[in-house]
Amino acid sequence: MLSDHPQFKERHNRLEKWRLSGVDPFGQRCDGLWSTADARTLHTHETPHEGTQVAKVAGRIMLLRDIGKLIFITIQDSSGRLQIGLTKQVLAAEWEKAKLLELGDIAWFEGKVGHTNTGEVTIWATGFGLATKALLPLPDKFHGLTDTELRYRQRYLDLAANPEAMAVFQARSQIIAEIRAFLHHRKFLEVETPMMQSTPGGAAARPFLTHHNALDIDLYMRVSPELFLKRLLVGGMERVFEINRNFRNEGLDTRHNPEFTMLELYEAYSDLAGMMELTETLVATLAKRSAEKSKGLDGLVRLPYGERQIDYTAPFQRVAYGELFAKHVGVEMSDEAAVRRVAHGRGLANTENKDADVLRGELFEHLAEPTLKDFDRPVFVYDYPAGLCPLTRRKPGDPAIAERFELYVAGMELANAYTELNDPMVQYETFSSQLAGLAEDESMARMDQDFVTALCHGMPPAGGLGIGIDRLIMLLTNCTSIRDVVLFPLLRPVARPAADGCAPAPTA
RNA sequence: GAGGCCGUAGCUCAGCUGGUAGAGCAACAGACUUUUAAUCUGUUGGUCCUGGGUUCGAUCCCCAGCGGCCUCACCA
Numbered sequence: 001m002l003s004d005h006p007q008f009k010e011r012h013n014r015l016e017k018w019r020l021s022g023v024d025p026f027g028q029r030c031d032g033l034w035s036t037a038d039a040r041t042l043h044t045h046e047t048p049h050e051g052t053q054v055a056k057v058a059g060r061i062m063l064l065r066d067i068g069k070l071i072f073i074t075i076q077d078s079s080g081r082l083q084i085g086l087t088k089q090v091l092a093a094e095w096e097k098a099k100l101l102e103l104g105d106i107a108w109f110e111g112k113v114g115h116t117n118t119g120e121v122t123i124w125a126t127g128f129g130l131a132t133k134a135l136l137p138l139p140d141k142f143h144g145l146t147d148t149e150l151r152y153r154q155r156y157l158d159l160a161a162n163p164e165a166m167a168v169f170q171a172r173s174q175i176i177a178e179i180r181a182f183l184h185h186r187k188f189l190e191v192e193t194p195m196m197q198s199t200p201g202g203a204a205a206r207p208f209l210t211h212h213n214a215l216d217i218d219l220y221m222r223v224s225p226e227l228f229l230k231r232l233l234v235g236g237m238e239r240v241f242e243i244n245r246n247f248r249n250e251g252l253d254t255r256h257n258p259e260f261t262m263l264e265l266y267e268a269y270s271d272l273a274g275m276m277e278l279t280e281t282l283v284a285t286l287a288k289r290s291a292e293k294s295k296g297l298d299g300l301v302r303l304p305y306g307e308r309q310i311d312y313t314a315p316f317q318r319v320a321y322g323e324l325f326a327k328h329v330g331v332e333m334s335d336e337a338a339v340r341r342v343a344h345g346r347g348l349a350n351t352e353n354k355d356a357d358v359l360r361g362e363l364f365e366h367l368a369e370p371t372l373k374d375f376d377r378p379v380f381v382y383d384y385p386a387g388l389c390p391l392t393r394r395k396p397g398d399p400a401i402a403e404r405f406e407l408y409v410a411g412m413e414l415a416n417a418y419t420e421l422n423d424p425m426v427q428y429e430t431f432s433s434q435l436a437g438l439a440e441d442e443s444m445a446r447m448d449q450d451f452v453t454a455l456c457h458g459m460p461p462a463g464g465l466g467i468g469i470d471r472l473i474m475l476l477t478n479c480t481s482i483r484d485v486v487l488f489p490l491l492r493p494v495a496r497p498a499a500d501g502c503a504p505a506p507t508a
Numbered sequence: 509g510a511g512g513c514c515g516u517a518g519c520u521c522a523g524c525u526g527g528u529a530g531a532g533c534a535a536c537a538g539a540c541u542u543u544u545a546a547u548c549u550g551u552u553g554g555u556c557c558u559g560g561g562u563u564c565g566a567u568c569c570c571c572a573g574c575g576g577c578c579u580c581a582c583c584a
Binding site for chain 2: 005006007008010011049063065066067068069070071072074083085087088089102103116117118120122136137138139140141142143144145146147148149150152161202203204205206223224248250251253254255256365388389391404406413416466481491492494
């Protein structure tokens with residue numbers, strides 16, 4: 001069964017009528033089309049009612065007002081909406097077909113761009129045709145689609161019926177294009193590295209497992225491209241970046257989707273400070289462009305996010321990890337005995353056997369990190385406990401501290417950067433030793449011998465940076481759920497067919 | 509994993525102390541040559557998420573399940 005929708009049969013009858021009148025209801029190539037936005041520019045103050053210049057447009061029929069011998073149709077394409085006027089007088093022999101058009105159909109129209117008595121820019125159709133017959137109706141023409149589950153499961157309906165949804169994904173595409181342009185301008189090379197890896201490395205996260213039949217080997221979906229991008233530094237690609245998916249087998253919430261898009265980049269001869277400059281410039285530039293688009297608040301780089309406003313004016317705030325730690329945990333981070341005492345007092349599990357840096361991390365996450373959402377500006381947190389960052393260079397003169405920062409915006413981890421570790425002996429050591437108190441899948445202790453070999457050949461000193469693209473889009477488009485910026489977020493599959501889908505959902 | 513909220517016509521939503529359901533849009537039939545969510549007349553359309561329970565009687569109360577949203581937990 002194609003569809004059990006109550007209106008399917010009626011629409012299918014309409015399709016047969018198109019066939020009987022000699023029209024292929026699923027159309028063909030259509031040349032010489034204008035976007036509705038461009039067609040609209042053919043209308044000026046001097047344009048007479050009936051119009052002067054001809055345009056041909058195509059789109060989905062969103063509104064239809066049949067007034068007898070006159071029909072007004074509002075079509076929508078990716079540039080917006082435009083009204084079409086069809087009259088029996090002009091279309092004469094075609095009039096029976098015009099009466100067959102209905103909401104949701106995709107059609108083209110040709111005619112002069114004029115306007116109506118009320119001034120609405122209108123193409124007065126001298127010709128038209130069905131491009132594709134819609135056999136199912138669109139959601140409510142005024143309210144759109146509000147059911148969040150249907151919006152995610154049938155995103156095409158969300159895009160067709162909710163202009164705000166379309167705008168978010170158009171913005172997403174533009175922002176990513178701007179990021180690429182920014183990095184190309186800085187002489188970065190875009191690359192693609194394996195998403196299926198036999199040793200999942202570069203991040204402490206649980207991977208998805210898959211299998212290759214011909215080789216009969218298990219492979220992991222990557223949790224990070226890091227170890228491959230660094231191999232490229234060894235090979236002489238001095239500035240590389242990749243914008244692509246990472247896969248982490250974790251829970252889902254408003255900030256996490258199991259597959260998410262990450263910008264990861266490495267710059268030879270740079271370091272943490274270089275990454276901070278790059279991050280700040282990039283994020284502030286993107287925010288400024290978004291602010292200009294949305295409002296034009298001359299110079300002020302301020303964007304709404306949920307109930308609040310975030311000020312992206314550079315320079316961003318900077319605060320040391322240890323400073324936040326002392327303020328919110330109440331003891332100096334370097335005082336291991338005090339750290340253990342507080343951790344024990346806080347009731348953290350297994351405090352005796354855990355590495356002190358693991359305890360520092362847990363205390364920070366519980367007491368300091370939550371306060372980061374109170375900042376109304378982006379804030380760089382820098383100088384992390386070394387034990388938490390095994391792929392990171394130690395701070396000169398202070399081996400307890402790793403050269404790492406995270407950028408927090410509205411309490412979200414947006415970016416993460418390091419002065420990269422390029423000492424193969426230290427790397428070998430950190431791969432070999434698992435931090436006490438960490439489960440294996442939470443640690444980075446997965447030996448990657450080939451990577452160590454690569455480091456032995458010499459990797460230039462470098463800065464590395466990761467930016468969560470989905471979260472960046474959330475901030476720039478004021479979406480508080482990651483599902484609103486990912487076209488097809490992961491949802492639990494439903495066994496029954498989709499509410500008004502054409503075919504039953506697969507059962508396997 | 510824990511808690512809160514939600515699931516009613518194709519879509520958007522009402523539904524009183526518990527008495528087997530309504531509106532707008534869409535659809536169908538008709539009128540209409542300047543509408544703007546067109547308007548006007550008439551009509552069709554329901555497994556009230558699913559399964560139990562309480563009750564003379566359940567959309568409503570209770571329990572379990574399914575799905576979604578939010579908060580927390582988890583999370584380089």
